[in-house]
Structure formats: C-alpha cells, structure tokens
Amino acid sequence: MNAPTQPAHVTPQYPQREAPAALIEALSQRFGTQLSTAMAVRELHGRDESAFTTVPPPSAVVFAESTNDVQDAVKLCAEHKFPVIPYGVGSSLEGHLLAVQGGISLDLTRMNKVLSVNAEDLTVTVQPGVTRKQLNDDIKSTSLFFPIDPGADASIGGMTATRASGTNAVRYGTMRENVLALEVVTASGEVIRTGTRARKSSAGYDLTRLFVGSEGTLGVVTEITLRIYPLPEAVSAAICSFPSIAEAVNTVISTIQIGVPIARVELIDANSVRAVNRHSKLTLREEPMLLMEFHGSPASVKEQAEMVQEIARDNGGADFEWADTPEDRTRLWTARHNAYFAAVQSRPGCRCITTDTCVPISRLADALLDSVREADESGIPYFLVGHVGDGNFHMGYLIDPDDDAERARAEQLNHQVVTRALQLGGTCTGEHGVGLHKMDFLVEEAGGGAINMMRTIKRALDPDNIMNPGKVFS
Structure with a gap:
C-alpha cells in the first residue's frame, strides 16, 4: 500500500466557494430567526471531534424544523450551486462536518420527534x-x-x-x-x-x-x-482483567468461534483503564480488561456467562466482577463510554488523533498486538478501546498540537494500523466513516473501479456537487 498523498489531518485544499449575498438574503427571508450568521454559531458548526483545526466555518447556519424546511434550504442552495452540510450533534471523528469548500450548515437537531x-x-x-x-x-x-x-x-x-x-x-x-x-x-x-x-x-x-x-x-x-x-428478560454484565492484551483477545476469539451469543464485549487497554479510574473515580484493576454483557432468559444468561468465565480463566483472566443491577451496569458502561474524554483529559491541552479499523475475527490478535507494539515504541501517549466481538477496534494518539514531530509520528502510526488491517482482509474504518481522514485509504481498499462507480453515482445524484462536498473521495 502506498503512503497517503498527504498526511491525514492536513486538511485537503479545495477552492472556497463564497456564499452569494442573494442566497443569504433569500435564506433570511425564508427562515428568519432560524438562520444565523453569528460567528460563534458558525464556528460551533464548523468543527467536530476530529483533529482538523484550520477549516473556515460555514457561511451561515439554518436550523431546520421540518422536512419542508430542509427541502426549501436545499432548493435555495441548489439555485446558487452552493454547498449544504447536514449537522447532527457534532460528535463525528473524521471531519465529516467541516466546510472545506464553504457552505451552509443545515442543523437538524430541532427535528427531534x-x-x-x-x-x-x-x-x-x-x-x-x-x-x-x-x-x-x-x-x-x-x-x-x-x-x-x-x-x-x-x-x-x-x-x-x-x-x-x-x-x-x-x-x-x-x-x-x-x-x-x-x-x-x-x-x-x-x-x-x-x-x-x-x-x-x-x-x-x-x-x-x-x-x-x-x-x-x-x-x-x-x-x-x-x-x-x-428488552431481554435478563441482562448480566461482567468485567475481567488479563495479564496482557493477547490473553484478552484470545478469550474473545474463542468466545465468538464457539458461538456464544454474547451481546457486548469491549476491550479496554491498561492506559484506558488508568484514565477511566481517574476520570470516573473508580478502582478498576489497571490491566487490559474485557467488559461483557449477556442478554436472554435467566438460564441462558447464566450459561453464557459461565462458559465465557471458563474461557477467560483458561487465558489468565482474573477478578471477575458481576453487575446484575441496572445501576451497576450503567456505572460500568458509563465509564466505558467516557474512555475517550478520560484519555483526552489525561494529557491536558492535547489533541486526539483517532483511527478505527475492523478485521476478520481470526486476525484480530495480529492486528491489535502489532498496533500496540508500534504505539509503545513511539513514545506517544495513546489508548485502545474496541468492540472486539466483531473485530473492530479504536486507537487514539494523544499529541501536543504544536509539536509537528509528534503529529507526524501519530499519523505514521495511523497509516500502519490501517495498512495492516487492509492486508489482513479488513477495512480502513469499521465505524467512524471516511470523512476527510481516510479518503486515500478508501481508494486502496475499494480499488479504482469501485471509486469511479461511486463518483458516477455522486455525479448522477448531485451534479453540482453541493451535498457535503470534499468528503469520502476528492
């Protein structure tokens, strides 16, 4: 696989389209107070959770409240051949929301019925x-x-x-x-x-x-x-710590391959556990950990849990902790969901360069262990979480945004993680999407013929290239 044509998180350079005054006037007449050109509002809608930082904000924000609002906003932008960028809650990680060619941000949060x-x-x-x-x-x-x-x-x-x-x-x-x-x-x-x-x-x-x-x-x-x-009749959650990531991953692979219908199985590395303990004031054992959940009848949940506990024990698993009440399960899963923010707070002032991949379950250990080894050797603080039951994992590299050398090392790590996943028969992204960050990797994964077909579909449905332009492929 060839190296990307430019480092990820260096924003692709496109000509900026200036918003015609006639368009802003027409939007103002149609939407009134549902239109904002205030800089603070535009800047909020011009960033997400990605590490891209240099993209100008959209020219205006339309707060849609109905399908008719969306329809009218798109029609007005189409008349002026001006970009439209849908906006949800701003939690995307790959630059999906950024106005790389200028545009109107179409905020859909009020359409919440x-x-x-x-x-x-x-x-x-x-x-x-x-x-x-x-x-x-x-x-x-x-x-x-x-x-x-x-x-x-x-x-x-x-x-x-x-x-x-x-x-x-x-x-x-x-x-x-x-x-x-x-x-x-x-x-x-x-x-x-x-x-x-x-x-x-x-x-x-x-x-x-x-x-x-x-x-x-x-x-x-x-x-x-x-x-x-x-809703399942019975739900039980458990955590189990392991001496190394290898033993945790082998537990997951064995669990999936023998057909245990586990509902959730999350891998959290020692770095993530350490950050979560500080952030959520927990006392989890600071080793690689699996967080699991079982759904079904009381008898089936008990059987599933016992099978997985036996597999984990064979792989060195220890300190099983069960969470059978909704409150205890919520405590554990809230800690998992806060892992990203806990990690970011562990290095004040940092930016997080994230990547995710997904590989066939049989190749998960190969993908994970080499990625962890490379991250350890780099010296860059990092964390690892993964929905490993389906072969999907996430690496986050915590860099000093003013240190170009650190950024370059993190991008090289990202490149190695994704390259390895593709070589193992996986995908460049199992969950985050392509956005701006993984356009070059998508070409490697799908091939030129498939990308040309995607472009043909894009041109047929959006001939003036106004729908979130500059994303997925250039």
Missing part, C-alpha cells in the same frame, strides 16, 4: 435529530429498545449517515442491518422515500443502503424507520 412506534412490528420512525438515548427513553414503556450504541449520544441521522455501529453490534448488527426505510431530500430539493416497514423486499435497487453510510454526500435524511427489539 419520534413520529411513530409500531410495537407489534418492532419498528419505529424518527426524525434525524432524535438521539439514541432520547429514542430509548421514549420507547421504554413498550418494553422495546434500539440497540445501536456508538458510545456518544449521537443523533439517529448522524448514525445513519456514517453507518454507525457500536458496543452491541456483535449481536444486533450495525445501522446497515437496522435501517428499514428513509425519507431523503435530494440535491435538487426533491423528497423521496426508500424502503418500507416490511422486513425484506426484492423490489428494485436498494436505495436505502445507498444512503446509509453516504455521509451526507448524496442527500439529507429527514426520516428514518428502524428495527427495534424486545
């Missing part, structure tokens, strides 16, 4: 600004839940756009498997619907899957119909 719950069919339809926690709060009285949990309280629209997954993916799949239908505003301002509430269809092209994971480059998602699931 759960539109319908069809408990008998195990489906729910929501607007894009609904967050995953809000959705589960709204449907908990039905004894159903939405399992996709990427960690951050992301919006369902953003999760759809990036084809998110998370801690439950090993059992419940990703957004790809759990989005049944969409309403989308296209680049011309037309409203289309894809899919139905039926569990399967052989009717025509699968447009739903085309938009899931398209990162806002083909249209703006305004409604999402999702699969939901019965």
